[in-house]
Amino acid sequence: MWRKSVKLVVFVSLVATSLLCGEARAATAVEPEGYGRFHWGMREDQVKDSFPSVAFVDPGDPGTPAPPFTMHRYELQGEKVGAFKNCTVHLLFFNKIFYRYEVNCPAEKAAIEKYLSDSFGPPTVVRDPVREWTKPKTHVSYTAASGIFLVEETATTQQVNMALLSYLLRSGQAPPAVSGAVVPGGNDSSKP
Numbered sequence: 001m002w003r004k005s006v007k008l009v010v011f012v013s014l015v016a017t018s019l020l021c022g023e024a025r026a027a028t029a030v031e032p033e034g035y036g037r038f039h040w041g042m043r044e045d046q047v048k049d050s051f052p053s054v055a056f057v058d059p060g061d062p063g064t065p066a067p068p069f070t071m072h073r074y075e076l077q078g079e080k081v082g083a084f085k086n087c088t089v090h091l092l093f094f095n096k097i098f099y100r101y102e103v104n105c106p107a108e109k110a111a112i113e114k115y116l117s118d119s120f121g122p123p124t125v126v127r128d129p130v131r132e133w134t135k136p137k138t139h140v141s142y143t144a145a146s147g148i149f150l151v152e153e154t155a156t157t158q159q160v161n162m163a164l165l166s167y168l169l170r171s172g173q174a175p176p177a178v179s180g181a182v183v184p185g186g187n188d189s190s191k192p
Helices: 002-028 044-050 109-120 154-170
Strands: 055-057 071-081 084-094 097-104 125-127 130-134 138-143 148-153
Touching: 044 071, 044 084, 044 097, 084 109, 084 154, 097 154, 109 130, 109 138, 138 154, 148 154
Parallel strands: none
Antiparallel strands: 055 071, 071 084, 084 097, 097 148, 125 130, 130 138, 138 148
Protein backbone atom coordinates (compact mmCIF):
# COMPACT_ATOMS: atom_id res chain seq x y z
CA MET A 1 0.00 0.00 0.00
CA TRP A 2 2.78 2.47 0.87
CA ARG A 3 4.36 1.82 -2.55
CA LYS A 4 1.21 3.06 -4.26
CA SER A 5 1.25 6.24 -2.17
CA VAL A 6 4.96 6.78 -2.93
CA LYS A 7 4.24 6.36 -6.65
CA LEU A 8 1.35 8.80 -6.35
CA VAL A 9 3.54 11.34 -4.53
CA VAL A 10 6.30 10.95 -7.15
CA PHE A 11 3.77 11.34 -9.98
CA VAL A 12 2.19 14.44 -8.40
CA SER A 13 5.67 15.90 -7.81
CA LEU A 14 6.63 15.35 -11.45
CA VAL A 15 3.42 16.96 -12.71
CA ALA A 16 3.79 19.91 -10.34
CA THR A 17 7.44 20.37 -11.31
CA SER A 18 6.62 20.37 -15.03
CA LEU A 19 3.81 22.88 -14.48
CA LEU A 20 6.01 25.11 -12.33
CA CYS A 21 8.80 24.96 -14.92
CA GLY A 22 6.35 26.09 -17.58
CA GLU A 23 5.20 28.96 -15.36
CA ALA A 24 8.81 29.80 -14.52
CA ARG A 25 9.66 29.94 -18.21
CA ALA A 26 6.81 32.38 -18.82
CA ALA A 27 7.79 34.37 -15.72
CA THR A 28 11.41 34.60 -16.83
CA ALA A 29 10.38 35.83 -20.27
CA VAL A 30 11.93 39.26 -20.11
CA GLU A 31 10.53 42.43 -21.52
CA PRO A 32 12.84 43.67 -24.29
CA GLU A 33 14.66 46.94 -23.73
CA GLY A 34 15.61 47.37 -27.38
CA TYR A 35 17.65 45.40 -29.89
CA GLY A 36 20.98 44.10 -28.64
CA ARG A 37 23.01 47.04 -27.43
CA PHE A 38 20.50 49.51 -28.91
CA HIS A 39 18.11 50.50 -26.14
CA TRP A 40 14.75 52.22 -26.46
CA GLY A 41 15.20 55.96 -26.51
CA MET A 42 18.75 55.94 -27.94
CA ARG A 43 19.43 58.80 -30.30
CA GLU A 44 19.92 58.08 -33.98
CA ASP A 45 23.48 59.45 -33.99
CA GLN A 46 24.47 57.12 -31.12
CA VAL A 47 23.35 54.10 -33.12
CA LYS A 48 25.11 55.27 -36.30
CA ASP A 49 28.32 55.97 -34.35
CA SER A 50 28.35 52.59 -32.62
CA PHE A 51 27.35 50.60 -35.71
CA PRO A 52 28.90 52.19 -38.82
CA SER A 53 27.67 49.40 -41.14
CA VAL A 54 24.02 50.36 -40.55
CA ALA A 55 22.46 51.43 -43.86
CA PHE A 56 19.88 54.21 -44.17
CA VAL A 57 16.73 53.10 -45.98
CA ASP A 58 15.06 55.83 -48.05
CA PRO A 59 11.69 56.52 -46.42
CA GLY A 60 9.73 57.30 -49.55
CA ASP A 61 8.78 59.76 -52.26
CA PRO A 62 10.99 62.86 -52.32
CA GLY A 63 8.15 64.88 -53.90
CA THR A 64 5.94 64.44 -50.85
CA PRO A 65 5.95 67.38 -48.41
CA ALA A 66 7.95 66.58 -45.28
CA PRO A 67 5.88 66.05 -42.14
CA PRO A 68 6.66 68.06 -38.99
CA PHE A 69 8.52 65.05 -37.56
CA THR A 70 11.22 62.69 -38.74
CA MET A 71 10.90 58.96 -39.30
CA HIS A 72 14.05 57.12 -40.29
CA ARG A 73 14.72 53.47 -40.95
CA TYR A 74 18.10 51.77 -40.92
CA GLU A 75 18.89 48.26 -42.09
CA LEU A 76 21.30 45.70 -40.68
CA GLN A 77 21.93 42.64 -42.84
CA GLY A 78 23.42 39.30 -41.87
CA GLU A 79 22.34 39.63 -38.24
CA LYS A 80 22.09 36.73 -35.80
CA VAL A 81 18.81 36.78 -33.87
CA GLY A 82 18.53 33.96 -31.36
CA ALA A 83 19.62 30.83 -33.21
CA PHE A 84 18.72 32.34 -36.60
CA LYS A 85 21.44 33.57 -38.94
CA ASN A 86 21.38 35.95 -41.92
CA CYS A 87 18.47 37.98 -40.59
CA THR A 88 17.62 41.44 -41.82
CA VAL A 89 16.84 43.88 -39.00
CA HIS A 90 15.28 47.31 -39.52
CA LEU A 91 15.79 49.88 -36.76
CA LEU A 92 13.11 52.61 -36.73
CA PHE A 93 13.48 56.11 -35.30
CA PHE A 94 10.85 58.74 -34.57
CA ASN A 95 12.24 62.26 -34.14
CA LYS A 96 15.69 60.64 -34.05
CA ILE A 97 14.77 58.35 -31.12
CA PHE A 98 14.94 54.54 -31.43
CA TYR A 99 11.53 53.00 -30.74
CA ARG A 100 11.02 49.90 -32.92
CA TYR A 101 12.77 47.11 -34.78
CA GLU A 102 11.56 44.62 -37.35
CA VAL A 103 13.18 41.24 -37.99
CA ASN A 104 13.02 39.03 -41.06
CA CYS A 105 14.88 35.71 -40.75
CA PRO A 106 15.17 32.94 -43.35
CA ALA A 107 13.78 30.27 -41.00
CA GLU A 108 10.78 28.01 -40.64
CA LYS A 109 7.80 29.97 -39.38
CA ALA A 110 7.15 27.43 -36.60
CA ALA A 111 10.73 27.88 -35.36
CA ILE A 112 10.31 31.67 -35.28
CA GLU A 113 7.04 31.38 -33.36
CA LYS A 114 8.72 29.01 -30.87
CA TYR A 115 11.62 31.46 -30.45
CA LEU A 116 9.16 34.28 -29.74
CA SER A 117 7.18 32.18 -27.24
CA ASP A 118 10.39 31.09 -25.53
CA SER A 119 11.58 34.71 -25.41
CA PHE A 120 8.36 36.50 -24.47
CA GLY A 121 6.10 33.83 -22.99
CA PRO A 122 2.80 32.67 -24.43
CA PRO A 123 1.15 35.08 -26.89
CA THR A 124 -1.46 37.39 -25.37
CA VAL A 125 -3.40 37.53 -28.66
CA VAL A 126 -3.76 34.81 -31.29
CA ARG A 127 -5.62 35.75 -34.49
CA ASP A 128 -4.35 33.63 -37.36
CA PRO A 129 -1.93 34.44 -38.89
CA VAL A 130 -1.00 37.04 -36.21
CA ARG A 131 0.51 36.43 -32.76
CA GLU A 132 0.99 39.29 -30.31
CA TRP A 133 2.77 39.65 -26.99
CA THR A 134 1.82 42.69 -24.94
CA LYS A 135 4.05 43.65 -22.04
CA PRO A 136 3.80 46.72 -19.79
CA LYS A 137 6.28 48.75 -21.88
CA THR A 138 6.60 46.85 -25.17
CA HIS A 139 4.58 45.11 -27.83
CA VAL A 140 5.70 42.23 -30.04
CA SER A 141 3.82 41.23 -33.17
CA TYR A 142 4.47 38.29 -35.50
CA THR A 143 2.72 37.59 -38.78
CA ALA A 144 3.14 34.01 -39.93
CA ALA A 145 2.20 34.95 -43.51
CA SER A 146 5.33 37.09 -43.86
CA GLY A 147 7.55 35.51 -41.20
CA ILE A 148 8.43 39.01 -39.95
CA PHE A 149 8.18 40.07 -36.33
CA LEU A 150 8.41 43.51 -34.83
CA VAL A 151 9.19 44.72 -31.35
CA GLU A 152 8.24 48.23 -30.30
CA GLU A 153 8.28 50.45 -27.25
CA THR A 154 4.59 51.23 -26.73
CA ALA A 155 4.70 54.80 -25.36
CA THR A 156 6.67 56.10 -28.36
CA THR A 157 4.62 53.99 -30.77
CA GLN A 158 1.48 55.72 -29.49
CA GLN A 159 3.14 59.10 -30.13
CA VAL A 160 4.08 57.95 -33.65
CA ASN A 161 0.52 56.83 -34.39
CA MET A 162 -0.96 60.10 -33.14
CA ALA A 163 1.59 62.19 -35.08
CA LEU A 164 0.92 60.24 -38.28
CA LEU A 165 -2.84 60.47 -37.92
CA SER A 166 -2.66 64.19 -37.14
CA TYR A 167 -0.39 64.80 -40.13
CA LEU A 168 -2.63 62.82 -42.48
CA LEU A 169 -5.74 64.65 -41.28
CA ARG A 170 -4.11 68.09 -41.64
CA SER A 171 -2.80 67.30 -45.10
CA GLY A 172 -6.13 65.95 -46.34
CA GLN A 173 -4.79 62.40 -46.66
CA ALA A 174 -6.94 60.92 -43.90
CA PRO A 175 -7.00 57.14 -43.94
CA PRO A 176 -10.40 55.59 -44.71
CA ALA A 177 -12.56 54.99 -41.66
CA VAL A 178 -12.28 51.54 -40.23
CA SER A 179 -15.48 49.53 -40.55
CA GLY A 180 -17.57 50.21 -37.48
CA ALA A 181 -15.45 53.16 -36.37
CA VAL A 182 -17.25 56.22 -35.10
CA VAL A 183 -16.53 59.17 -37.35
CA PRO A 184 -16.91 62.69 -35.89
CA GLY A 185 -20.35 63.91 -36.93
CA GLY A 186 -21.55 60.32 -37.24
CA ASN A 187 -21.24 57.76 -39.96
CA ASP A 188 -24.87 57.44 -40.93
CA SER A 189 -24.93 58.02 -44.69
CA SER A 190 -28.72 58.55 -44.67
CA LYS A 191 -28.25 61.95 -42.98
CA PRO A 192 -27.58 64.97 -45.20
